[in-house]
Amino acid sequence: CMLYLAIIPLIFYRLTFVRLTTDDFGPPYWINMGAVAISTLAGSVLLQRTNMWIVLSEFRPFLKGFTVFFWSVATWWIPLLIALMVWRYLIRRDRVRYEPQFWGMVFPLGMYTLATYDLARATAFSPLGTLPQASIWIAFAAWLVIVPATHSGVAFVHGHRIKKWEPGLHWYWPVVTSYKMMMIVRQTQKIQSKVVMTKDNKTVIVGAMVTYY
Secondary structure (H helix, E strand, O other): OHHHHHHHHHHHEEEEEEEOOHHHHHHHHHHHHHHHHHHHHHHHHHOOOOOHHHHHHHHHHHHHEEEEHHHHHHHHHHHHHHHHHHHHHHHHOOOOOHHHHHHHHHHHHHHHHHHHHHHHHHOOOHHHHHHHHHHHHHHHOEEEEOOOOOOOEEEEEEEEEEEEOOOEEEEEEOOEEEEEEEEEOOOEEHHHHHHHHOOOOOOOOOOOEEEOO
């Protein structure tokens, strides 16, 4: 926890004062949320053990306060991270492509779901228990890949091709599985015209149109 509190100001300094490109806002930024979610889970487990451990019972108010604080920080990160993704993919029009770093987004979502569930049990605050019912589906959706009708996909496990993905919805395990999508419809690409000079000092404009599948 203390290491997190020491490092996070540096991250905010970078976000605030350093000019960043779309590539700088990658999925690993979700680890900032996952780190405090893990702290929330640890605190929630300790809160549920205070009746069993006499030493912990003396620190229950302290544990409860810091656990709720870390859960609040994790919850605060989520809309900011979503806003950064909207800025990257919708406003700046960065192309959505597979990155191994997407695993860094899936794990924090699952950890936040489990931490919220345990915190609701530890504090006996039943309204908090409704959040995991929604966030678990969001975490599950992060494991899905949608192949558009104009594309076809190939799934790889440990670098070896295992099957072809037809257009539709596919589930995959990002730890060991990667995928590549390719357009399967007819495509046309215009090659930029060039001006060349022949040996007999004549100017020729060369251009082409390539059609492929």
